[in-house]
Amino acid sequence: MGANPLLxxxxxxxxxxxxxxxxxxxxxxxxxxxxxxxxxxxxEKYAINVMQTEALPQEFLWFQKDFNIPQEYIQK
Known part of the structure; x- marks a missing residue:
């Protein structure tokens, strides 16, 4: 697997x-x-802040799919 965009x-x-x-x-x-x-x-706090301010919604969807993260854990 290639580099994950969210990461x-x-x-x-x-x-x-x-x-x-x-x-x-x-x-x-x-x-x-x-x-x-x-x-x-x-x-961890910094990573959360970066996700909330810089990550695209699609990055969350790809991460969720690639790593089988339940939807309830993925909330922007």
């Missing part, structure tokens, strides 16, 4: 490559957001 949008906004997210990180962020809501890291 690319997030990582392009993160300057330090050591802080880039991978597919698993992003899946976990979506699937565990309710559990982690009050304990998000600065990087």
């Amino acid at each position: 690319a949008t997030i990582n392009c906004s993160i300057g330090n490559i050591k802080n880039h997210l991978n597919d698993k990180d992003l899946c976990n962020l979506f699937l565990k957001i309710k559990e982690k809501e009050h304990n998000l890291t600065i990087l």
Whole structure:
């Protein structure tokens, strides 16, 4: 599988490559957001902000399809 557009949008906004997210990180962020809501890291908060402000709706749909994320976890 090629690079995921949603992940690319997030990582392009993160300057330090050591802080880039991978597919698993992003899946976990979506699937565990309710559990982690009050304990998000600065990087996770930043990734959410980037998704809300820079990602296209189609990127969410592709991510959801590629990684089988239930619709209730994908809300922009």
